[in-house]
Structure formats: structure tokens, C-alpha cells
Amino acid sequence: MVGTRSSPDRTILIVVGALYAAQGVSFGLVTEALPTLLRAGGMSLETVALVPLTMLPWMIKFLWAPLVDNRGGSRWGRRRGWILPTQAVLVAALLGVAVLPFDGTGAPLLLGLLLLGCLAACTQDIATDGLAAERLGRPKMALANTLQVGGMMAGVLVGGAGMMILSDVLGASVALMVMAGGIALTMLPVLSWREPPPDPAVSRPTARLRTFFRSRSGWALGAIALLFANGHAASGALSRLLLVDHDWPLARIGAVVGTGNSLAVILGTVLAGPLLRRTGAVGASLGGVLLTMTGPALWLAGLLAFPDLPTGLVILATLGGGVGQGVASVAVFTLAFRFAHDGAQAGTDMTMVQCLHGLGGMGMTSLATALVAQGGYAWGFAVALAAAGLTLAVVIATRRVCEPERFRANAARLPLKQGSCP
Structure with a gap:
């Protein structure tokens, strides 16, 4: 067993x-x-x-x-x-x-x-x-x-x-x-594994989609989930199209951007744990989103400064954005797991967060691509950068709702109780 x-x-x-x-x-x-x-x-x-x-x-x-x-x-x-x-x-x-x-x-x-x-x-x-x-x-x-x-x-x-x-x-x-x-x-x-049977003395409420949005925490978490990956998603999609237009071979794009991004995200997930313990989930979310901004910022700078994109800049943009996305993903979904853990419909709550996350990334990628078609790649990467900045503002505005235990502990200058925050 x-x-x-x-x-x-x-x-x-x-x-x-x-x-x-x-x-x-x-x-x-x-x-x-x-x-x-x-x-x-x-x-x-x-x-x-x-x-x-x-x-x-x-x-x-x-x-x-x-x-x-x-x-x-x-x-x-x-x-x-x-x-x-x-x-x-x-x-x-x-x-x-x-x-x-x-x-x-x-x-x-x-x-x-x-x-x-x-x-x-x-x-x-x-x-x-x-x-x-x-x-x-x-x-x-x-x-x-x-x-x-x-x-x-x-x-x-x-x-x-x-x-x-x-x-x-x-x-x-x-x-x-x-x-x-x-x-x-x-x-x-x-x-x-043998799943423990449910406690017959504890009644379980019926799960409903609308229950997720009956609390301020649900609305705050939904807004963050809808926004936090948008900048990286749009930047990643546009970067592949940009490199195709710069005559990069597909194999090279796959090796540098595709595989590089995946490995960078995995590295970000590893770094997220220590950061969560030091700053909490909200602090790690902010740090991760800030780091993702290096991706569209470097792509935008490369477009404005170089006629041909240097390989080193492509690697740095891919790694910075990927590591940041790994950190932000772990942090945001830690907030989501805590929210689901404290409720009575864990699977439904987590699914709402994930679907909003996917919907936001898909919508922002489509918007950025449409802007590129009309005004060029610089507009697309600028929108991706702005999307990450909007995420920072939303996380800061909702930090007390998303992580109330840490806020109260910091305000009182008291140590957190064990297990109260990641």
C-alpha cells in the first residue's frame, strides 16, 4: 500500500x-x-x-x-x-x-x-x-x-x-x-490508496456554480485567475509568430521557445515553494507576475532596438517569462486550493478558477494577435505588458481578501499560526 x-x-x-x-x-x-x-x-x-x-x-x-x-x-x-x-x-x-x-x-x-x-x-x-x-x-x-x-x-x-x-x-x-x-x-x-469514507455525521451541501461567487474571496480569486496568465500567454503566442516572420526554422523555435519555456516554468514551480514560505501566496503572486513582465518587455525592446532579434534576447525573454509564470501559477493556485479547502465544493471551486484562467489566456491571446494584424507586433507585446500590469493592480487591491490571515498577523505584528498560510 x-x-x-x-x-x-x-x-x-x-x-x-x-x-x-x-x-x-x-x-x-x-x-x-x-x-x-x-x-x-x-x-x-x-x-x-x-x-x-x-x-x-x-x-x-x-x-x-x-x-x-x-x-x-x-x-x-x-x-x-x-x-x-x-x-x-x-x-x-x-x-x-x-x-x-x-x-x-x-x-x-x-x-x-x-x-x-x-x-x-x-x-x-x-x-x-x-x-x-x-x-x-x-x-x-x-x-x-x-x-x-x-x-x-x-x-x-x-x-x-x-x-x-x-x-x-x-x-x-x-x-x-x-x-x-x-x-x-x-x-x-x-x-x-484507499480513500477514507465520508463522515456520516457531517452533511455535505450540494455543490453549485453560483456558490463560488457568493463571497468576496470568490470574486477576488476569479478576477485574479482571469488575468494573471494573460500577459505571458499572449507574449508566448506572439513570440512564435514573430520568430516565424524573422525566418527562424521551426525546429529552432521549438527548441528555444517551446522547450525553453516549459523548462523555465518547471524551474519557476521549484522556486515558488521557498518564496511562498517567505512572502505568502499574495507576495509570491506579485513577484511571479512582475517576473513574467520581463518577457513582453524584452520582446518589445528587441523589436524597437534590433532589426534582427538576437538569440540571447530571445532566450532571456523566454526564461524570464516562463520562470515568472511558474511562480505565479503555484502562488495563485495555492490561493485557490486554500479557498476550495475551506469551502464545501472543492472540485467545483478549483474548476471555476482553472476555466477562468484558460478563458483569460485564450481571450488575451486572440486580442493581442488581432492587434498585431492591424498595427504590428509592438502593439501586441505592449498589450501583453499592460495585461500583466493590470494583474498586479488587481492582486494588490484584493490582497486583504485573498490572504486575510497573513494581513491580520502582519498588522498585529504576531507570528502566523502554523498552517494558516503557505
């Missing part, structure tokens, strides 16, 4: 770390590897363009998050009752894709399987977030978010770049089977 009564937090960390890594692998497969491999196999661009649309369940998963919170298997446990079946469906969907031809002849079935796999993965994510928020004490939440962000990014590297490299060696179908097998292995910690 993975865990014992003496180490419940460690057991949950192993479980959620494995599940977040599995989500990252599936995310990397759908967003990075499979469109490239399907095109290489002869699938038309019109069909390849439909592959990212299979990620739609991740954008609208808040619609069924209350169902996941309100219903759970009595045999396997409230959270395990969702995690195990959805993980199995994800593996089965990927194995189904692996046996289909990549030339487009089975495109409708392939797209349907990818849609089913994404539906399973994002539903598993709702249950995993709820499990972590409910079962982990506050002192462990920063570490849980490091596992969440770092595990996801590591999984994206494996499912994206790793899948493409493995496909060159084994072929796309066999490589996809290997990826599905790796995701299946992440079920072992879940199978080994």
Missing part, C-alpha cells in the same frame, strides 16, 4: 502528482504532438485544424464540476470513483487512436476518440483537484501546486516533444501505445 495512517499527506501527494503528470502527457499529445504527426501522415490541414477543438471540454468542464462534487462511487470512494474510470477511458481512447491510420481515412473516429479522451482527462482533473484540496492540510498546498504545475509541464514535454522523438524511433502508433501505457501506470498509486 502506498500510504499509511502516519503519512496521509505524502500519500495524497504521490497520487495527485502521478495524476497531474498523466494529464500533462495527454495535453501535450493533443496540443503539440498529434497535429504534427497527423499532418506528417498525410492528413489534410482542414482536418488537422479540428484537432485542437477536441480540447473544448477543458474550457467548459465547470458545467459538470458540481456533478463530480455531488456524486461519487460508494465502492471505490467519492473521488476514486471518478478518477479510476475516467483514467481508464483516457487510456482506452488513446489506444484506439493508436490503431487508426494517420492518413485521414479514419478522421471522424479519430477526432471522436480524442474528444472522448479529453472529456475523460478533464473530468479526472476535477476529481483530482477536489481530492487534493479536501485531503491536504494548508502547509502542503504549496507543494501540491508545485506538483500540479510542474507535473503538468513535465507531462506536456513527454507527450509533446517526447512523443515526436519516440515516433521517429518506433513509429507513431507504437509510440502512442507507449504513452497510453505510461498513463495507465499512473493509476497504480490510486489503486493502492
Whole structure:
């Protein structure tokens, strides 16, 4: 058995770390590897363009998050009752894709399987977030978010770049089977863990979407989630387009910007823990967002100062923005986990934060790209920089609501109680 009564937090960390890594692998497969491999196999661009649309369940998963919170298997446990079946469906969907031809002849079935796999993965994510928020004490939440962000990014590297490299060696179908097998292995910690039964003496309120916004904390957290990643998301998307227009080879863009950003975000998640302990989640959020501003600032400076973008500047912009995003993500989602932990609908609350986070990044990226089309890249990076500045203002304005324990402790010049803040 993975865990014992003496180490419940460690057991949950192993479980959620494995599940977040599995989500990252599936995310990397759908967003990075499979469109490239399907095109290489002869699938038309019109069909390849439909592959990212299979990620739609991740954008609208808040619609069924209350169902996941309100219903759970009595045999396997409230959270395990969702995690195990959805993980199995994800593996089965990927194995189904692996046996289909990549030339487009089975495109409708392939797209349907990818849609089913994404539906399973994002539903598993709702249950995993709820499990972590409910079962982990506050002192462990920063570490849980490091596992969440770092595990996801590591999984994206494996499912994206790793899948493409493995496909060159084994072929796309066999490589996809290997990826599905790796995701299946992440079920072992879940199978080994026994979820404690709910306390029959404690009644659990029905989860509802509107409950999230019934408190000032929910509104504040929602605003931060909607804004905090916008500058980095827009800057990252524009940087790839800019480098294409500067005649950078795709392989070089992938190595410097794609892989560099992923590794930088992972480094940021590692640095976030010590920063959280020193400054609290709000302080770390501010520090992370400030650091992300180096990305659009350097891209903008490079456009204005150099006819050709120096490689060193590209690397610095990528690393600065990525590390800042890693720190900010861990800090903001630590606030979210604490909010969910203190409420009665952990999965729904976390899902609302994640969907707002994704919606904000998608909207700002579209806006910045449209501005580039009208006025040039400088306008796009300037808007990305302004979006990060707006985030700073919102975090500062809502700091007392988001982290009231630390504010009261600082005001009284008293040490924080153990576990009151990350």
C-alpha cells in the first residue's frame, strides 16, 4: 500500500502528482504532438485544424464540476470513483487512436476518440483537484501546486516533444501505445490508496456554480485567475509568430521557445515553494507576475532596438517569462486550493478558477494577435505588458481578501499560526 495512517499527506501527494503528470502527457499529445504527426501522415490541414477543438471540454468542464462534487462511487470512494474510470477511458481512447491510420481515412473516429479522451482527462482533473484540496492540510498546498504545475509541464514535454522523438524511433502508433501505457501506470498509486469514507455525521451541501461567487474571496480569486496568465500567454503566442516572420526554422523555435519555456516554468514551480514560505501566496503572486513582465518587455525592446532579434534576447525573454509564470501559477493556485479547502465544493471551486484562467489566456491571446494584424507586433507585446500590469493592480487591491490571515498577523505584528498560510 502506498500510504499509511502516519503519512496521509505524502500519500495524497504521490497520487495527485502521478495524476497531474498523466494529464500533462495527454495535453501535450493533443496540443503539440498529434497535429504534427497527423499532418506528417498525410492528413489534410482542414482536418488537422479540428484537432485542437477536441480540447473544448477543458474550457467548459465547470458545467459538470458540481456533478463530480455531488456524486461519487460508494465502492471505490467519492473521488476514486471518478478518477479510476475516467483514467481508464483516457487510456482506452488513446489506444484506439493508436490503431487508426494517420492518413485521414479514419478522421471522424479519430477526432471522436480524442474528444472522448479529453472529456475523460478533464473530468479526472476535477476529481483530482477536489481530492487534493479536501485531503491536504494548508502547509502542503504549496507543494501540491508545485506538483500540479510542474507535473503538468513535465507531462506536456513527454507527450509533446517526447512523443515526436519516440515516433521517429518506433513509429507513431507504437509510440502512442507507449504513452497510453505510461498513463495507465499512473493509476497504480490510486489503486493502492484507499480513500477514507465520508463522515456520516457531517452533511455535505450540494455543490453549485453560483456558490463560488457568493463571497468576496470568490470574486477576488476569479478576477485574479482571469488575468494573471494573460500577459505571458499572449507574449508566448506572439513570440512564435514573430520568430516565424524573422525566418527562424521551426525546429529552432521549438527548441528555444517551446522547450525553453516549459523548462523555465518547471524551474519557476521549484522556486515558488521557498518564496511562498517567505512572502505568502499574495507576495509570491506579485513577484511571479512582475517576473513574467520581463518577457513582453524584452520582446518589445528587441523589436524597437534590433532589426534582427538576437538569440540571447530571445532566450532571456523566454526564461524570464516562463520562470515568472511558474511562480505565479503555484502562488495563485495555492490561493485557490486554500479557498476550495475551506469551502464545501472543492472540485467545483478549483474548476471555476482553472476555466477562468484558460478563458483569460485564450481571450488575451486572440486580442493581442488581432492587434498585431492591424498595427504590428509592438502593439501586441505592449498589450501583453499592460495585461500583466493590470494583474498586479488587481492582486494588490484584493490582497486583504485573498490572504486575510497573513494581513491580520502582519498588522498585529504576531507570528502566523502554523498552517494558516503557505
